[in-house]
Amino acid sequence: xxxxxxxxxxxxxxxxxxxxxxxxxxxxxxxxxxxxxxxxxxxxxxxxxxxxxxxxxxxxxxxxxxxxxxxxxxxxxxxxxxxxxxxxxxxxxxxxxxxxxxxxxxxxxxxxxxxxxxxxxxxxxxxxxxxxxxxxxxxxxxxxxxxxxxxxxxxxxxxxxxxxxxxxxxxxxxxxxxxxxxxxxxxxxxxxxxxxxxxxxxxxxxxxxxxxxxxxxxxxxxxxxxxxxxxxxxxxxxxxxxxxxxxxxxxxxxxxxxxxxxxxxxxxxxxxxxxxxxxxxxxxxxxxxxxxxxxxxxxxxxxxxxxxxxxxxxxxxxxxx
Amino acid sequence: xxxxxxxxxxxxxxxxxxxxxxxxxxxxxxxxxxxxxxxxxxxxxxxxxxxxxxxxxxxxxxxxxxxxxxxxxxxxxxxxxxxxxxxxxxxxxxxxxxxxxxxxxxxxxxxxxxxxxxxxxxxxxxxxxxxxxxxxxxxxxxxxxxxxxxxxxxxxxxxxxxxxxxxxxxxxxxxxxxxxxxxxxxxxxxxxxxxxxxxxxxxxxxxxxxxxxxxxxxxxxxxxxxxxxxxxxxxxxxxxxxxxxxxxxxxxxxxxxxxxxxxxxxxxxxxxxxxxxxxxxxxxxxxxxx
Numbered sequence: 117x118x119x120x121x122x123x124x125x126x127x128x129x130x131x132x133x134x135x136x137x138x139x140x141x142x143x144x145x146x147x148x149x150x151x152x153x154x155x156x157x158x159x160x161x162x163x164x165x166x167x168x169x170x171x172x173x174x175x176x177x178x179x180x181x182x183x184x185x186x187x188x189x190x191x192x193x194x195x196x197x198x199x200x201x202x203x204x205x206x207x208x209x210x211x212x213x214x215x216x217x218x219x220x221x222x223x224x225x226x227x228x229x230x231x232x233x234x235x236x237x238x239x240x241x242x243x244x245x246x247x248x249x250x251x252x253x254x255x256x257x258x259x260x261x262x263x264x265x266x267x268x269x270x271x272x273x274x275x276x277x278x279x280x281x282x283x284x285x286x287x288x289x290x291x292x293x294x295x296x297x298x299x300x301x302x303x304x305x306x307x308x309x310x311x312x313x314x315x316x317x318x319x320x321x322x323x324x325x326x327x328x329x330x331x332x333x334x335x336x337x338x339x340x341x342x343x344x345x346x347x348x349x350x351x352x353x354x355x356x357x358x359x360x361x362x363x364x365x366x367x368x369x370x371x372x373x374x375x376x377x378x379x380x381x382x383x384x385x386x387x388x389x390x391x392x393x394x395x396x397x398x399x400x401x402x403x404x405x406x407x408x409x410x411x412x413x414x415x416x417x418x419x420x421x422x423x424x425x426x427x428x429x430x431x432x433x434x435x436x437x
Numbered sequence: 438x439x440x441x442x443x444x445x446x447x448x449x450x451x452x453x454x455x456x457x458x459x460x461x462x463x464x465x466x467x468x469x470x471x472x473x474x475x476x477x478x479x480x481x482x483x484x485x486x487x488x489x490x491x492x493x494x495x496x497x498x499x500x501x502x503x504x505x506x507x508x509x510x511x512x513x514x515x516x517x518x519x520x521x522x523x524x525x526x527x528x529x530x531x532x533x534x535x536x537x538x539x540x541x542x543x544x545x546x547x548x549x550x551x552x553x554x555x556x557x558x559x560x561x562x563x564x565x566x567x568x569x570x571x572x573x574x575x576x577x578x579x580x581x582x583x584x585x586x587x588x589x590x591x592x593x594x595x596x597x598x599x600x601x602x603x604x605x606x607x608x609x610x611x612x613x614x615x616x617x618x619x620x621x622x623x624x625x626x627x628x629x630x631x632x633x634x635x636x637x638x639x640x641x642x643x644x645x646x647x648x649x650x651x652x653x654x655x656x657x658x659x660x661x662x663x664x665x666x667x668x669x670x671x672x673x674x675x676x677x678x679x680x681x682x683x684x685x686x687x688x689x690x691x692x693x694x695x696x697x698x699x700x701x702x703x704x705x706x707x708x709x710x711x712x713x714x715x716x717x718x719x720x721x722x723x724x725x726x727x
Binding site: 147246252390421 | 563569
């Protein structure tokens with residue numbers, strides 16, 4: 117960009133350097149302002165995205181803050197070997213996979229069912245009213261969601277536990293008992309995201325030509341048949357894409373959410389890869405070890421995303437990337 | 438379009454409408470309950486039961502949570518990071534999205550691929566922490582705004598949005614002597630106000646709701662945003678925010694927590710009508726495809 121001094125470069129009349137390299141140079145000079153605008157963003161991505169990617173090499177070192185990044189010794193796969201032989205490895209793997217499967221089975225279908233129900237509503241005002249209300253929980257933080265569940269379910273005067281006590285005569289410590297942990301996580305996820313999850317399906321359904329329904333009715337199709345032959349095919353590819361995206365993020369269990377819900381009594385079922393990285397790295401200062409765990413998770417995640425994208429294309433869908 | 442008025446259809450509609458009303462209530466009632474109880478007198482709360490409208494109004498819990506300036510200060514911190522952080526987000530995102538929207542820009546594909554790759558793979562929590570620390574951002578509010586200045590997803594959606602703006606308008610400004618920077622700020626951004634509002638709201642909600650970055654990067658409790666304080670009070674039930682010397686033994690601890698939740702949520706509910714207006718557009722604004 118040394119040629120920047122000539123501000124009129126690129127305008128007609130100026131002799132352009134010949135050849136391929138010449139055109140490249142001319143284009144760069146022409147777009148100098150654009151490159152200048154790119155600069156802050158490029159620097160941001162380098163510093164906060166790519167430097168940490170390079171920094172992940174600390175997973176192969178014994179990183180000590182006082183010896184610094186360059187002064188720490190390389191130890192090869194030591195931390196990975198330790199991680200795979202730890203008894204926690206099996207526990208983390210099991211917890212993550214069980215939560216992910218619960219998510220796919222119980223959470224994933226919910227917004228689809230709800231959007232089908234909303235799609236059957238013919239009164240626009242009623243539909244808008246319901247939509248306005250069910251989107252609200254999406255916009256509050258996980259802290260508020262978990263906080264509200266604590267307030268409703270605590271065994272000390274929580275209103276739902278009081279109700280339970282009046283009916284069954286006993287209280288359940290939903291938030292402390294390990295056996296309730298997964299149910300709580302999934303219930304909270306559904307409560308927060310079921311409404312918001314319908315947005316994308318309703319948008320797909322808005323594109324359906326209403327004449328299709330009319331034609332189907334004239335042919336004597338019942339409401340269920342219309343649902344099966346018109347509505348569901350309209351959102352089929354959206355469902356497949358979202359399912360595949362979800363498969364790609366299989367290992368992401370919703371870190372903030374789980375972090376908030378973990379207590380010493382449910383750690384056995386609640387600890388997942390991300391929370392383990394935090395516990396080992398930030399609270400116990402085992403930096404290299406936790407970076408290794410994080411790298412393992414990111415690498416598996418990358419394979420899952422690319423694999424599921426490949427799967428999508430195999431199914432004749434467009435794929436996401 | 439009318440459905441046939443058969444009995445089966447009628448029954449279906451009744452069940453469908455009832456279920457939808459129930460679901461909507463389940464989504465909203467917890468908020469109503471928390472709001473109502475926070476305004477109810479300690480005596481009525483002590484009697485228990487489901488309160489959706491206070492019979493005996495009282496501001497006791499609010500007087501209590503504002504008896505020290507802890508809550509007030511963390512509200513200010515949250516407002517600060519939301520306003521300044523969102524401004525940084527919008528500035529950085531649009532500055533980068535605009536050049537990438539130009540098909541003739543050399544190196545564009547490379548940069549787009551590099552951005553896309555950050556959505557698939559990252560260094561993770563620990564290396565990122567050390568980068569933020571090395572930049573000297575830890576224990577300052579910048580650590581809550583700079584490390585997430587650009588969301589790769591929003592960047593690509595905004596780039597697609599800019600591409601849809603007709604070139605003719607920009608060209609005429611350029612002929613009048615505008616540089617590319619001038620074109621962005623005088624032509625493109627004013628034309629993109631709905632999109633900017635949408636992204637601004639999404640970024641702002643993200644800032645207001647974030648709590649984990651603060652736990653990771655901030656040690657000084659005076660710099661805690663509201664969500665961190667909320668977690669300590671409501672979930673961990675530790676750290677008192679009120680002045681314990683005033684006589685409020687009769688105030689239920691649950692009521693105090695509810696008052697704090699109300700304060701952490703009200704700003705979101707205030708902008709909700711705008712969110713509601715813009716978000717569906719925002720979600721559909723563009724696809725991820727580059």
